[in-house]
Amino acid sequence: MDEFGIGAPLPRLEDVRFITGRGRYTDDIPMSGLAFMEVVRSPYASARIKGFDISAAQAAPGVLLVLTGEDARAEGFGGYTSKMRKTNRQGEPNFEPPFRILEAERVRFVGDPVAIVVATSAEAARDGADLVLVDYEELPAISDIKAALAKGAPLVWDEVPNNECVFVELGDRKATAAAFAQAAHVAKGEFAISRVAHASIEPRVGIGLYDPVEDRYTLHAAVQAPHTTRNEIATRIFRIPENKLRVISPDVGGAFGGKGYSHPELALVLWAARKCDRPVKWVCTRSEAFLADFQARDNLAQVELALDANGKFLGVKVKNVLNLGAYLTNAGLQCGFHHVGSICGVYTNRNVDWEVSAVFTNTTPIIAMRGAGRPETTFMIERIIDIAAAEMSIDPAELRRRNLIPTAAIPYDTGFVHTYDSGDFEKGFDTAMRMADWAGFPERRARSQARGKLRGIGMAYAIESAAGVRDETAEIRFDTSGAVTIVVGTHSHGQSHETTFRQVVASMLGIAPKDMRMIYGDTDLTPFGRGTGASRSMTVAGSALVCAAERIIARGKQIAAHMLEVEESDIAFDAGVFTTRATNRSVDLAGIARFAHDFRQMPAHLGVGFAERVAFVSDGINFPNGCHVCEVEIDPATGETSIVGYWLSEDVGVVINPLVVKGQAVGGIAQGIGQALCEKIVFDGESAQLLTGSFMDYCMPRAKDLPAIEIKSQEVPAPNNPLGVKGAGESALVGALPAVINAICDALRPLGVKHIEMPATPARIWEAIEQARRAKAA
Amino acid sequence: MTSVSMRVNGADVRADVEDRTLLVHFLREHLRLTGTHVGCDTSQCGACTIHLNGEAVKSCTMFAAQADGDEIVTIEGVGEPGRLHSMQAAFQQHHALQCGFCTPGMIMAGIDILRRHKSPDEETIREELEGNLCRCTGYVNIVKAIKAAAES
Ligand code: FES
Ligand code: FES
Numbered sequence: 001m002d003e004f005g006i007g008a009p010l011p012r013l014e015d016v017r018f019i020t021g022r023g024r025y026t027d028d029i030p031m032s033g034l035a036f037m038e039v040v041r042s043p044y045a046s047a048r049i050k051g052f053d054i055s056a057a058q059a060a061p062g063v064l065l066v067l068t069g070e071d072a073r074a075e076g077f078g079g080y081t082s083k084m085r086k087t088n089r090q091g092e093p094n095f096e097p098p099f100r101i102l103e104a105e106r107v108r109f110v111g112d113p114v115a116i117v118v119a120t121s122a123e124a125a126r127d128g129a130d131l132v133l134v135d136y137e138e139l140p141a142i143s144d145i146k147a148a149l150a151k152g153a154p155l156v157w158d159e160v161p162n163n164e165c166v167f168v169e170l171g172d173r174k175a176t177a178a179a180f181a182q183a184a185h186v187a188k189g190e191f192a193i194s195r196v197a198h199a200s201i202e203p204r205v206g207i208g209l210y211d212p213v214e215d216r217y218t219l220h221a222a223v224q225a226p227h228t229t230r231n232e233i234a235t236r237i238f239r240i241p242e243n244k245l246r247v248i249s250p251d252v253g254g255a256f257g258g259k260g261y262s263h264p265e266l267a268l269v270l271w272a273a274r275k276c277d278r279p280v281k282w283v284c285t286r287s288e289a290f291l292a293d294f295q296a297r298d299n300l301a302q303v304e305l306a307l308d309a310n311g312k313f314l315g316v317k318v319k320n321v322l323n324l325g326a327y328l329t330n331a332g333l334q335c336g337f338h339h340v341g342s343i344c345g346v347y348t349n350r351n352v353d354w355e356v357s358a359v360f361t362n363t364t365p366i367i368a369m370r371g372a373g374r375p376e377t378t379f380m381i382e383r384i385i386d387i388a389a390a391e392m393s394i395d396p397a398e399l400r401r402r403n404l405i406p407t408a409a410i411p412y413d414t415g416f417v418h419t420y421d422s423g424d425f426e427k428g429f430d431t432a433m434r435m436a437d438w439a440g441f442p443e444r445r446a447r448s449q450a451r452g453k454l455r456g457i458g459m460a461y462a463i464e465s466a467a468g469v470r471d472e473t474a475e476i477r478f479d480t481s482g483a484v485t486i487v488v489g490t491h492s493h494g495q496s497h498e499t500t501f502r503q504v505v506a507s508m509l510g511i512a513p514k515d516m517r518m519i520y521g522d523t524d525l526t527p528f529g530r531g532t533g534a535s536r537s538m539t540v541a542g543s544a545l546v547c548a549a550e551r552i553i554a555r556g557k558q559i560a561a562h563m564l565e566v567e568e569s570d571i572a573f574d575a576g577v578f579t580t581r582a583t584n585r586s587v588d589l590a591g592i593a594r595f596a597h598d599f600r601q602m603p604a605h606l607g608v609g610f611a612e613r614v615a616f617v618s619d620g621i622n623f624p625n626g627c628h629v630c631e632v633e634i635d636p637a638t639g640e641t642s643i644v645g646y647w648l649s650e651d652v653g654v655v656i657n658p659l660v661v662k663g664q665a666v667g668g669i670a671q672g673i674g675q676a677l678c679e680k681i682v683f684d685g686e687s688a689q690l691l692t693g694s695f696m697d698y699c700m701p702r703a704k705d706l707p708a709i710e711i712k713s714q715e716v717p718a719p720n721n722p723l724g725v726k727g728a729g730e731s732a733l734v735g736a737l738p739a740v741i742n743a744i745c746d747a748l749r750p751l752g753v754k755h756i757e758m759p760a761t762p763a764r765i766w767e768a769i770e771q772a773r774r775a776k777a778a
Numbered sequence: 779m780t781s782v783s784m785r786v787n788g789a790d791v792r793a794d795v796e797d798r799t800l801l802v803h804f805l806r807e808h809l810r811l812t813g814t815h816v817g818c819d820t821s822q823c824g825a826c827t828i829h830l831n832g833e834a835v836k837s838c839t840m841f842a843a844q845a846d847g848d849e850i851v852t853i854e855g856v857g858e859p860g861r862l863h864s865m866q867a868a869f870q871q872h873h874a875l876q877c878g879f880c881t882p883g884m885i886m887a888g889i890d891i892l893r894r895h896k897s898p899d900e901e902t903i904r905e906e907l908e909g910n911l912c913r914c915t916g917y918v919n920i921v922k923a924i925k926a927a928a929e930s
């Protein structure tokens with residue numbers, strides 16, 4: 001490792017602009033003649049629109065433009081579609097609801113957009129929006145899965161009886177039933193995985209521009225995947241060629257999946273810009289974000305685990321029902337399918353019977369969020385293991401140990417979806433046990449008990465599949481001065497790519513990171529890219545950079561051989577310099593670049609220029625994994641939980657920058673703890689009105705709610721990408737949910753509490769303790 | 779419209795603002811000091827934290843007109859590239875930011891914490907960060923950075 005190459009804990013190069021207030025987020029972009037858009041949203045969870053009256057809004061001071069769902073319909077716009085198609089219970093293709101940018105006839109969740117008002121100031125737009133009159137006929141609504149599936153439930157879509165959009169069976173039902181028949185014990189659990197908000201601190205935002213000469217749009221917006229956004233808006237909504245839309249995503253203040261896909265507002269600012277011949281900006285307020293930002297998770301799972309008398313896992317059965325919300329977003333359905341393989345965990349269990357159904361409700365649509373299905377699946381297996389351990393009176397760590405896939409058995413075919421190509425779960429397990437001093441826990445528990453406190457310890461060994469979208473393009477180019485620019489199609493909004501990608505290139509080419517320029521986030525300036533998500537960026541874009549650097553070196557050798565008048569095989573490359581031992585002469589990359597741009601000197605067969613662009617396709621996904629241990633102390637008088645220790649021994653393959661990798665892990669764990677302890681989106685059961693509409697009601701974890709977290713990386717290289725990396729963005733979150741809930745349940749178990757649903761708020765814990773007390777007394 | 783004058787990052791500014799203009803919008807839109815951010819509309823997130831007469835305040839909680847005659851420092855006035863404030867340097871050194879959106883508010887809050895506590899322990903820092911949300915970092919490195927800045 002050198003001072004700035006792969007493995008160096010290099011402080012981030014992008015930091016200086018952020019710490020000095022010079023970040024450039026979308027809302028910071030100065031623009032003259034700017035108009036402001038406000039969205040008129042449905043106040044009802046379900047209603048028929050009987051008509052619009054926009055005359056007062058149109059006449060309001062400063063208002064430039066009012067457009068309704070009827071205008072959108074007249075334009076003939078298309079709608080958003082799901083990337084995934086499945087089948088319903090009858091085996092027919094699932095219903096794909098029309099998901100338009102403005103509704104004209106019917107609204108299906110509180111916040112559904114029906115009109116926009118554009119004005120000369122944000123205030124005037126807001127005032128104008130208040131004057132848009134929409135005549136609604138309110139209809140009965142449903143917000144949760146059980147209500148959606150109840151007999152005679154109101155239908156979100158008339159086309160979908162029972163509100164069930166998708167029903168699919170996976171795994172091997174027969175083999176699993178046979179395994180269950182052999183079981184000495186079957187543990188059963190029913191878990192509600194709560195609905196949460198991505199809640200990036202930067203709200204969603206977009207600025208639309210339209211150039212009538214070129215008949216071309218430009219969108220500045222906080223998005224994770226500029227090319228995906230371009231595709232969705234151009235192809236799906238406007239039905240124009242993609243070269244008619246440029247998407248620029250500058251600094252983005254966090255996303256977590258919430259800015260991965262287009263929301264209607266981004267198409268709306270573009271449409272509005274064309275209609276009023278001005279740039280149009282929309283900035284989401286936080287209250288609006290809670291209504292209109294797509295949300296995440298929200299499913300019910302019935303899980304059964306069959307074990308033999310020694311605690312060996314024999315099979316697992318899952319019935320999983322997802323709440324999709326009112327529409328199918330681009331990636332909503334995926335959350336129920338892409339990560340079912342995680343149910344096998346790091347264990348030798350081979351029999352899986354999985355049933356998944358997905359239902360519509362009158363709630364904000366669901367989209368992927370950090371983990372996107374893996375936290376849910378991991379929760380199911382890791383929580384049921386603890387329930388089984390308690391019922392069989394086996395230490396939960398010991399029960400895991402008995403079922404762990406031996407290191408010698410890797411690569412390991414789980415028999416259900418995944419073959420793990422690398423990993424050392426035994427080492428990960430042993431390391432976590434040592435870090436957490438698991439053996440010393442009984443003593444710590446006794447000490448807590450002496451102080452009237454309940455103490456619990458919980459483990460979760462999470463494994464997930466990362467980098468599923470396997471292609472990405474990157475370019476390394478030298479200019480005529482010999483300086484280097486790297487260009488990628490992924491987007492960095494906290495992932496630290498501006499540092500880590502440069503480290504990769506620095507290791508390959510021997511150029512200091514600070515001397516490189518990096519471009520991303522602009523569909524006009526970067527090669528086609530799939531953006532950032534699913535822990536993919538370093539695996540695919542990093543690998544694309546490695547391949548581009550290899551080609552730079554190969555071409556450099558050809559040019560150096562010509563310059564130094566030797567055979568190519570006589571040229572060696574090291575740390576940015578090409579040398580020939582024969583004559584002891586050398587030329588560096590900058591020298592090659594300058595030479596390569598001079599057509600008079602370059603031999604014709606080599607062509608001019610010094611740049612390489614590579615579209616990399618990985619051989620497969622990778623499997624980041626980690627053993628989490630969480631220790632909590634609960635005050636039984638108040639139900640208050642404090643996390644007194646958190647340890648993670650993780651394997652995300654080769655670590656490019658330990659500062660960054662740990663930062664990602666800690667941030668992920670914090671979001672998992674948030675969901676486990678305090679966060680939850682709540683809708684009223686009757687009206688399906690949102691009850692958690694601001695940071696006052698939606699409890700975000702704050703500094704004092706979170707513990708110090710200790711992390712050790714063990715680097716087991718992934719065999720299927722040249723860097724040996726595994727996804728590092730999501731894997732830590734995936735294990736945090738079950739680790740925390742397992743610890744809390746462990747603390748409460750002596751009182752007779754079997755399970756606590758997330759979020760384990762003080763009120764909920766206190767209630768569970770009281771209930772258990774009452775039950776004991778009775 | 780109200781006429782306001784105040785001192786911002788050492789320079790005198792005077793402007794006519796609408797009565798309902800929040801201080802944060804005045805800073806961002808009139809003065810183009812866009813380092814101060816808006817992350818909520820209920821005074822919960824702290825992304826808009828600035829120093830008003832030497833004390834950390836959330837600039838979304840007051841009108842621009844209320845700051846008439848006051849002395850304001852925003853993140854842009856704390857330090858600049860090449861001449862970083864020790865708190866800014868500590869944030870970079872300890873990887874206390876990811877997306878950077880909460881960061882200006884966190885740095886302004888951090889400086890204020892050290893104004894009131896000479897060498898705060900971890901618990902005090904965590905308590906004191908009550909008003910600032912970060913969705914990326916899990917706070918661990920923010921706490922570390924503030925502690926390191928105290929020691930520097
Ligand atoms: S903007 Fe959130 S507290 Fe001021
Ligand atoms: S660094 Fe992203 S919100 Fe704090």
